[in-house]
Amino acid sequence: MPLLSIDIFPDYQLIVWAMDESLIELQGLVPEPEFHKIEMNTRLEKRKIEKLGQYLLLKNMGIAHSEVYYDKNGKPLLSSGKHISFTHSGNLSAMLLSNTNCGIDLEIQTDKILRIAKKFLNVKEKEMMKEKENVFWAWSIKEVVFKYFGERVLFKDHITILEINKESKKALVEYDGFHGKGIFEIKIDRIKNYYLAFTNSFTSQ
Numbered sequence: 001m002p003l004l005s006i007d008i009f010p011d012y013q014l015i016v017w018a019m020d021e022s023l024i025e026l027q028g029l030v031p032e033p034e035f036h037k038i039e040m041n042t043r044l045e046k047r048k049i050e051k052l053g054q055y056l057l058l059k060n061m062g063i064a065h066s067e068v069y070y071d072k073n074g075k076p077l078l079s080s081g082k083h084i085s086f087t088h089s090g091n092l093s094a095m096l097l098s099n100t101n102c103g104i105d106l107e108i109q110t111d112k113i114l115r116i117a118k119k120f121l122n123v124k125e126k127e128m129m130k131e132k133e134n135v136f137w138a139w140s141i142k143e144v145v146f147k148y149f150g151e152r153v154l155f156k157d158h159i160t161i162l163e164i165n166k167e168s169k170k171a172l173v174e175y176d177g178f179h180g181k182g183i184f185e186i187k188i189d190r191i192k193n194y195y196l197a198f199t200n201s202f203t204s205q
Contacts, residue, residue, distance in 0.1 A: 003015070003016075003017055003060070004016040004017060004018055004092070004191065005191075011098060011099050011100070011200060012096060012097060012098040012099070012102065012200050013061065013096070013097040013098075014094070014095075014096050014097075014104075014198065015057055015060060015061060015094065015095050016092060016093070016094045016106075016191065016196070017053065017056070017057060017060075017092070017093050017094070018091055018092055019049060019050075019053045019088075019091050019092065019093050020091060021049075023045055023048055023049055023052075026049060026052040026053075026056075027052075029052075029056060030052055030055055030056070034055060034065060035052070038051045038052060038055070050088040050093065053088065053093040054086055054088075054093065054095070057086070057093060057094075057095040058095070061095070061097060063078070063080075063097075067079045067080060068084065071150065073150045073151040074150070075147070075150030075151075082097055082098065082099065083097070083098045083099070083100060083101050083102045083200070084096065084097055084098075084102070085098075085102050085103050085104040085147050085148075085198070086104070087104045087105050087106040087147075088106070089106045089107050089108045089194060090108040090194065092106055092108075092191065092194055093106075094106050094196065094198075096198050096200070098200040099200070100200050101148060101200065101202070102148065102198065102199065102200035103143075103144040103145065103146070103147030103148035103149075103198065103199055104144060104147065104196075104197070104198035104199075105140045105141075105143035105144045105147060105196075105197050105198070106140070106191075106194055106195070106196050107136065107139060107140045107143070107194065107195045108193060108194050108195075109136055109193045109194070109195065113135060113136055113139045114132070114135055117129070117135050117138075119155070119156065120138070120139060120142055120155035120156050121135070121138060121156065122156050122157070122160060124160050125138065125160060125161050128161065128163075128164065134164050136195050137161075137164050137171065137188060137195055137197070138161055138164075139195075140188075140195040140196070140197040141159075141161055141164075141171050141173060141186050141188070141197045142155045142159050142161075143197070144184075144186055144197045144198060144199055145158075145159050145173060145175060145184060145186075145199075148184070148199065148202065149178075149179050152177070152178040152179070153175075153177060153178070153179075154177065157177070158175060158176060158177030158178070159173060159174070159175055159177075160173070160174045160176075161173050161174075162174055162183075164188070166188070169187060169188050169189055170185060170186065170187060170188065171184075171185075171186040171187075171188055171197070172184070172185060172186075173185075173186055175202070180204055180205075181204070181205045182202050182203050182204040182205045183202070183203050183205065184199050184201060184202050185199065185201040185203075186198070186199040186201075187199065
């Protein structure tokens with residue numbers, strides 16, 4: 001499970017791993033009681049690998065798996081009071097730790113995202129989305145906003161991407177929905193054919 005990157009800043013920490021091991025190989029990296037718990041509570045092998053990867057991400061940052069709990073909508077929280085967000089796609093896994101609310105998403109480039117674009121893009125974003133790569137960014141960015149709030153976010157109606165700047169690796173996003181109105185500053189990056197987006201920055205208006 002090679003570490004691809006780890007970024008530590010005063011207000012957040014970001015870690016990205018490549019999960020190349022099989023389920024059997026991962027079993028040797030996790031204490032038997034934890035592996036048994038995941039084995040019993042998770043049906044699909046892919047989800048088991050994701051859960052084991054999550055355990056190892058936490059361990060690398062010095063956080064016990066028992067510190068993580070979930071609210072009624074499935075949004076992860078930490079008993080320490082810090083904020084956390086997880087993401088998995090393909091064979092990559094990532095985690096964002098923050099002093100404030102946060103969200104992270106990692107998406108592998110697939111044609112499926114292009115096929116469903118009309119379901120999550122709105123008319124204000126039409127011109128920007130003529131560049132195909134921006135459609136992939138848009139899906140990941142809107143997932144981040146959803147994970148930030150954890151509930152009641154409509155991708156097409158509540159989120160409008162104002163700018164995607166690949167040089168500065170930032171996107172500006174307007175949110176107007178159940179949780180109020182404001183602007184997100186979302187950081188973006190590419191890891192081979194994966195799109196990574198994350199934020200802990202929302203300014204209410």
